[in-house]
Amino acid sequence: MKVTEHIAKAKKSLFSFEILPPLRGHNIGNIFSTLDPLMEFNPPFIDVTYHREESIFIERENGLLQKKKISRRPGTIGICSAIMNKYGVDAIPHMICGGISRQMIENSLFDINFLGIDNLFVLRGDSLKKESSFYANRNGHKYAVELVKQIKNLNTGKYIDKYFIENNHDNYSPMFNFCIGVAGYPEKHLESPNIDSDLYFLKKKIDEGADYIVTQMFFDNKKFFSFVDRCRTKGISVPIIPGIKPISSKKQLNSLPSNFYLSIPNELVKEVIKAKNKDSVYNVGIEWSINQSKELKNSGVEVIHYYTMDKPDNIYKIVKSIY
Numbered sequence: 001m002k003v004t005e006h007i008a009k010a011k012k013s014l015f016s017f018e019i020l021p022p023l024r025g026h027n028i029g030n031i032f033s034t035l036d037p038l039m040e041f042n043p044p045f046i047d048v049t050y051h052r053e054e055s056i057f058i059e060r061e062n063g064l065l066q067k068k069k070i071s072r073r074p075g076t077i078g079i080c081s082a083i084m085n086k087y088g089v090d091a092i093p094h095m096i097c098g099g100i101s102r103q104m105i106e107n108s109l110f111d112i113n114f115l116g117i118d119n120l121f122v123l124r125g126d127s128l129k130k131e132s133s134f135y136a137n138r139n140g141h142k143y144a145v146e147l148v149k150q151i152k153n154l155n156t157g158k159y160i161d162k163y164f165i166e167n168n169h170d171n172y173s174p175m176f177n178f179c180i181g182v183a184g185y186p187e188k189h190l191e192s193p194n195i196d197s198d199l200y201f202l203k204k205k206i207d208e209g210a211d212y213i214v215t216q217m218f219f220d221n222k223k224f225f226s227f228v229d230r231c232r233t234k235g236i237s238v239p240i241i242p243g244i245k246p247i248s249s250k251k252q253l254n255s256l257p258s259n260f261y262l263s264i265p266n267e268l269v270k271e272v273i274k275a276k277n278k279d280s281v282y283n284v285g286i287e288w289s290i291n292q293s294k295e296l297k298n299s300g301v302e303v304i305h306y307y308t309m310d311k312p313d314n315i316y317k318i319v320k321s322i323y
């Protein structure tokens with residue numbers, strides 16, 4: 001079922017979350033042990049992130065370095081299928097533009113459709129560590145909006161591989177009907193010159209057919225409420241789902257702002273610094289997220305989406321006290 005249909009038929013605020021595919025070499029059991037405790041709260045849908053191939057350098061016996069491409073967390077689509085089979089909930093694969101041609105995307109969309117997956121979360125992806133900015137695949141997309149357009153085209157029967165379709169179907173009728181989610185950034189995307197510019201391009205994703213937005217994590221609800229107001233003023237009327245992540249280590253006070261371009265309120269920073277050990281930091285993070293979630297729920301958001309980072313314990317405690 002589509003995310004928009006889940007939202008339309010819900011009588012109360014829903015709970016959803018996202019997981020990462022396990023590291024290469026691990027098995028599906030790792031995923032199920034993350035999911036099992038959280039299934040108690042009946043999430044209508046679960047997202048599975050996508051991780052792009054990266055280049056690593058291996059030192060050979062002769063001292064020269066060998067470049068190797070490695071996918072550390074493969075298997076997004078397969079994991080979605082396994083989740084749907086085991087738990088009977090909708091699973092949403094994340095799809096990115098980085099490193100993938102339009103043809104490869106079209107082929108993946110066939111797999112996804114055959115597996116009965118109704119939703120896609122569409123992103124550009126980040127630039128590679130060695131790149132100064134994002135470079136599109138030679139036959140790929142530069143921005144998420146282009147990928148939204150490709151999927152929307154497929155929904156109306158416009159394939160990339162027109163030749164095959166035109167020569168094999170006399171009475172062709174479209175068989176794709178994906179619901180599409182896209183990312184939004186309450187504190188703007190890190191590359192964007194300002195929030196208005198970012199909103200302008202967010203609106204383009206919606207105008208091209210995206211059905212809902214999930215936000216980057218934020219720690220100050222005022223940023224989210226102001227983002228929603230700005231979106232509505234610009235004519236973006238689709239559901240906007242807030243993304244919540246509990247802080248779980250002191251290190252994250254620096255790593256989250258630098259990786260995701262977000263700010264952490266001083267009150268939270270002080271509490272984390274004051275915490276005497278790892279457990280106390282963990283509890284501060286849980287307490288903060290519970291308060292954020294309560295306020296969001298009371299404000300009437302349709303769904304609250306949690307970033308688990310594959311560690312369900314803190315999310316369990318937060319959701320238990322909210323849902």
Ligand code: FAD
Pocket residue numbers: 048049050051052094095096122123124125126127142143144145183184189190191192193197198199201202205214215216217243
């Ligand atoms: P876009 O919407 O393409 O925007 C990228 C930048 O370009 C923005 O600054 C925007 O303002 C600007 N822009 C957009 N269109 C144009 C245009 N036509 N002309 C000029 N500028 C433009 N990454 C992964 O690799 N895998 C994941 O699974 C994943 N999941 C995520 C889930 C969520 C909820 C979020 C918020 C992020 C996720 N990301 C993931 C990270 C995401 O890929 C990065 O934030 C990426 O840098 C931007 O992706 P986007 O889809 O927002 O890009």
